[in-house]
Amino acid sequence: MTVTKKPKKDEQDLEPEARKLGRALFSEDFVDEMVSRSREQGVPLTGKDGLIGELLKATLERGMDVELTDHLGYDKHERRPEGTTNARNGTTPKTVATEVGDVTVDQPRDRAGSFASALVPKHARQLGGLADMIISLYAGGMTIRDIRHHLVSTIGADLSHDTISNLTDAIGEEVKAWQSRPLEPFYPVIYLDALMINIRDGGHVSRRAAHVAVGVDIDGVKHVLGIWIQAAEGAKFWAGVCAQLANRGVKDVLIICCDGLSGLPEAIQAQWPHSVVQTCTVHLIRASMRFVAYGDYKAFTKALKPIYTAADEAAAKAALDELAASPLGAKYPAAVATWTSAWERFTPFLDFGPAVRRVIYTTNAIESLNYQLRKIIKNRGQFPSDDAAIKLLWLAIRNIEDKRDRERAKQAGRGAKRQSVPRLVEGAVVTNWKQAINELFLSYPDRVEPYLN
Template sequence: MTDEQGPAASAATGRDAAAELAASGALDELFARIDAGQVQMTGTDGLIPGLIKAALERGLQAELSDHLGYDRGAPEASMFDNSRNGSTPKTLATQVGPVDLDTPRDRQGTFTPQLVPKGARRLDGLDAMIVSLYAGGMTLRDIAHHLHATVGTELSYETISKIVDEIGEEVLAWQRRPLEALYPVIYLDAIVVKVRDGGHVVNKAAHLAVGVDMDGVKHVLGIWVQTTEGAKFWASVCADLANRGIRDVLIVCCDGLTGLPEAIEATWSAATVQTCVVHLIRASMRFVGYGDRKAVAAALRPIYAAADVAAAQAALEAFEDLWGGKYPHAVSTWRAAWERFTPFLAFPPELRRVIYTTNAIESLNYQLRKIIKNRGHFPNDTAVVKLLWLAICTIEDKRAREREKERGRPADQRKAPGRLVEGQIVTNWKKALAQLAIAYPDRINPHL
């Protein structure tokens, strides 16, 4: 049996055993007492904590018997040097409420339980629940209140903080993991977060980078909270990516980030920085009246759908003649971004569809905003990175579970969403890669 099959098989066995007991009528009296309110399911005196207590204490006694070399009450007990010596009370916090355990002891003090280690005050499942609640956007104090209100478990702010902090090393390892030597395309976008800085709460930009590898698979490369302005910040980001193994990037698609082109050129001299066309369209229509939006959007299309730079320039001049008087901001937006927009026009349609927008990462940011909107502010930059990383993992795991439930169904009956970003494959990537190989043969071919 594989590791992947094991937990599922165990869970199925447990469900089958419960179903068999219920079908046999052995639980009818218990169900009646539950229906009458005489037995609670969770909480200090709940049925489930009681079952956990019985199971753990039975397991601990079995461990002690194995340690001593004989079972409780065995006639040969007197032949052994070590023996049982009562028990020590301990309260264990769990997902279903506190469980009061009697942990057995031995006279020589050499017994070290594995099921519930010495010093342990929580079941592993509770830690996972706390991390999951944190990843869902709850603050530490909210989690403490939630656990008390729902399962009656009392945990201090400091304890919950320590549990969450334990994943810090995992986050750090992810942020420092080695990367591929070449990413044909990297998307950059940001989400605004509130972070405490000294005695003030300030807005900071948490930038996410998503790279497309040679197989067309997207990966979140890292998260960086902007602590300095412009070129200095982006120089540190590029240095981090280069130090982790990226030797070349063909195209970086972003939203006119100050200082990024200079930092890119200093790190990967041959890389092209491409302004996201969708961002450019949105920016140019920011002050367009509602009644004119459809007409203006239609008039902009010939610019970014042009066959080449000359055709795009002619389309922009035509747009200016038609709408420049009423909406000068729309025209100035395109002219200001022209140098970083025009590289897009040199690529064929298959490749344009890959690089014209950062929508993939924007979709991720939309989900992240929903998670952090009720948090107020973060205590520091590290907390921002930690939560965003956890949230990305949670989003992808949730989608994976939904897909797993629908496995085996006909395609027209599957409604579960695909991957949001991490692990997603770019549509028609093979055609796009073929175009990249033509445009950049010396840089692409060594990696094919």
């Protein structure tokens, strides 16, 4: 007899209830015998004609019998109560796709036709677990054709293209609700970054920018506010984005950190006149280094450091002038010009203390997310429409953030159950946020104080 080490008490507390119940109901001897006899008789455990499929079939049929008993008010072998006209009326075979393959069950009927099973609903062609699997595969970047082939080859479930398409399309309403949900009235910092996607437009493919906005609330928690695909040019597009955020409840933003997006500063000034638009310093460094030969990388980056670590704008300007007058500056004038042309949007960074500078120095808070999204986009190649792209990006972001939340929960020693509002796409707290919000309070006391309580 196999001896299994019992989980520790803390591990038991983190176990899903289904696993606890399964361990209580299915003894090791029962499982061992099931596996052993399936091997001896050449019966597969999963997939088409698998033993687990038969076990699921028996469980579903027994469960539906119990549901029908509750619906009628008397058991299968009991005398029908006086005054009751409804009764059992045989069964109807029904095939449903599940996570272990297609399963054909005998679904019970009643004479009145009023019985509806919750386990196997009317008109359902797949059970909930499989639907979640399909959505997960879609969020990973697989096409409908890829998902269909994967389900057939792994679990033997052959779903039509339309069935899978309808399941993924159903997410569209959830995405629309998320894109229009109310937001906090105040975000001290908003990060904006873009990733390029391919959209099929008639007979050709166009390259478009999908912009993702991450807002940091008063408690330092990061939230993905929305996804916008740029179809119009410059200020017109950004005016629409800012208006949508304002209509969803955003009244004030202290700092918007981005990468020199054309038309964005004008749109922000029109919507939130007192907001600061800050160019991402890391993006600025990268942009200037494009003009520098590899052999001069170390020397040039060393020469740049006094600019973005300067105590104030005057010191930063002196460091830039010194670089421009140096042999390196003369050798790479285009690299110096990158800083000169972006100076107006870079200098707000220099007015803040060390803690705020660490927060707005880079858009890495959103770039790490976009890095994972780019891998998924690469798998897909192209999208049939803007809505399809937004749907996939939302699913991917939700899955990424849920995975990160589970990892944080594990590290913190708490249960992996999500503490935030489900599917709101809520991230971690910004590092050293307490110091940063104190510095921001000193700089903008009248704007921060109303939202502290």
